[in-house]
Amino acid sequence: MIRKTLLVGALLAALPAAAFAEGFSWNATLASDYLYRGVDQNDDKPALQLAAGYDFGNGFYVGAWGSNVDFGDSTDIEIDTFVGWAGDVADGTTLDVQLVRYNYLSQPSDTSYEYNELIGTLSFAEQIDVTLGYTNSYFNEGDSSLYVAVGSSFDVGNEFSLDTGIGYTAVDGPYENYVDYRIGLSRAFGPATIGLGYVGTNGAAETNFGADATENKILLTIGFEG
Secondary structure, X not given: OEEOOOOOOOOXXXXXXXXXXXXXXXXXXXXXXXXXXXXXXXXXXXEEEEEEEEEOOOOEEEEEEEEXXXXXXXXXXXXXXXXXXXXXXXXXXXXXXXXXXXXXXXXXXXXXXXXXXXXXXXXXXXXXXXXXXXXXXXXXXXXXEEEEEEEEEEEEEOOEEEEEEEEEXXXXXXXXXXXXXXXXXXXXXXXXXXXXXXXXXXXXXXXXXXXXXXXXXXXXXXXXXX
16 A cells, blocks of 8 residues: 555544556545644644645655645645655555655745655554654745654454554744644445544644644544545
8 A cells, every 4th residue: 555644544544645546546635623733733723635646666756745825924825745665575464655746826925835745654564553654844934844653454353443643743944843633443345445534743732833823623524535
């Protein structure tokens, strides 16, 4: 499975996610909010998230993922473009490496949030993911950042999946290092996958981004793919 960050099946990932089969494919998610590594990106409002990509069948893939956002200024859309490679590196173990460009539309004239991140994910038995992300300019502010996360997805019966994850963001400069976490259940109902989970951060995230953006939340998602 090719993924743009963490657990696409969970629909509760700390990162934007998109999974693609060989050839062209797409997916769409309606979420009660958009939370990125535990931090609210859409001011407590629902988000429509769309993805499309192409898998070349040799491990390489390209794609784009988008969502509406609300940063309290004129910025209203995030579009992430990415290129990557995924494949087996051992029995039951896959590696996914991708370069992501975070793009934002309708930014104020004196603001530029765009930045690049290199992300690698090791997946074990399609149940445990270990992710490492690095950028040399966090939110285009010139400060390097390292993100480390562990996620899991386990069948708990009646076609339900238990999805969990914890991540740690370390940033040079004025930001404090912080932790994000999530736990939830997801299940496929015909063409739709529904997820319900709890997403939170520790106190350092509030110092960085404010109480409103980092309060713990229940997240509901409904996803479709084709």
